Amino acid sequence: MLKVSEILRVKGDVLYTISPDDSVENAIKTMSEHDIGSVVVIEHGELAGMLTFREIIRHIDSKKEQFAHSTVRSIMDSFPVSVTPNTELAEVQRLMLEQHARYVPVLDGPTLLGIISFYDMARALIDLEQFENNMLKAYIRHWPDDKEDT
Template identity: 55%
Template sequence: MKVSDILRVKGGTLYTVTPDESLKRAVETMAEFDIGSLAVMEHGELVGMLTFREVIDTIAKNGGSVGEVRVGSVMDDHPMTCTPETELDEVRPMMLERHTRYMPVMDAGVLMGVISFYDVARAVVESQNFENRMLKAYIRDWPEDEPAGEGAATPRAS
C-alpha cells in the first residue's frame, strides 16, 4: 500500500498557515477544523510544519500563553516528508524513529497533502482486516480430504 492510497481516501483538503501568522490564530484554525497540524507555506512552498507538539511546547515556555509568538519562530522548519509513491512499510518506521505524528506528502516540490500517524495506522488495520477476511474465506472453501482408498494411505490395525 502506498501513501497515495491514504490521500485518495482522505480527500484533498489542505490546511495551511504562513510563517508570519500569529500562533494564536493558527491554534484557532486547528481548533476550528479539529486538526493536529498545519502545513506552513511561503510563496507556494512548504517551509515547515506546525503541530500541537510545538504549540504545547510554546505554551509551557510562556507560562500558559501563546503570547505574540509567530508561527515561523516555533514551527518545525525541517519536516520529514514522503512522496505519494512511498510505501507505507517505509513510512511507519520513519514516523516512529523521529516521533513524527504528521508528514507532508510532496510530489515534485508540490504539497499533495499531510498524512498522520493515525491515517497510517488505520490503513494498516484496514489492510490487515481485508487480508484476514480473504484468508478466512479461503479456509472455509478448503477442499475436503480425499476419502480413503483413492490414493490416500489408510492406517492399519495392529
C-alpha cells in the first residue's frame, strides 16, 4: 500500500512557513505569491499550526474591518490533523474526509517533513492506478501461450 513518505518523495521538500506572530496580510501575500492554499505555522522550530484560505475567509467574514492587521496566531488552526511518513494512503484519505482537511502536515516526531494536500492525494492515486494499469497490460501482453508448452 502507498505511504505518505512516497508521496513526499515525489512531491519534493519545498515548504512555506510563517510565524504565528506574523500578520495575516503577510500570510496572504506569501500564499498569493507562491500560489499555495496553506502555510505552515512554525514556532520555536516546531509545528504550531496551519493557516489555510479557509481560516482566512472565516476571519474576513467575522472581522470585516482591519482583518489584515490581525496575527496569524489569532486565526490559525492550532491543532491540525497530522500524519507520519509511514501512514498509509487510505488512512490519510479517511482523516482528510473526516476532518474536512485539505492540507495535512507530515511529522516525524516533532520534525515537520512536509505537507500533503488533497491535490497530492488525488495525484498519487491516479499515478498508482496508471502504474497498476501498465503492469497489467504488460502481463497480459506476455501471457504464456499454451501452444509453446506442447
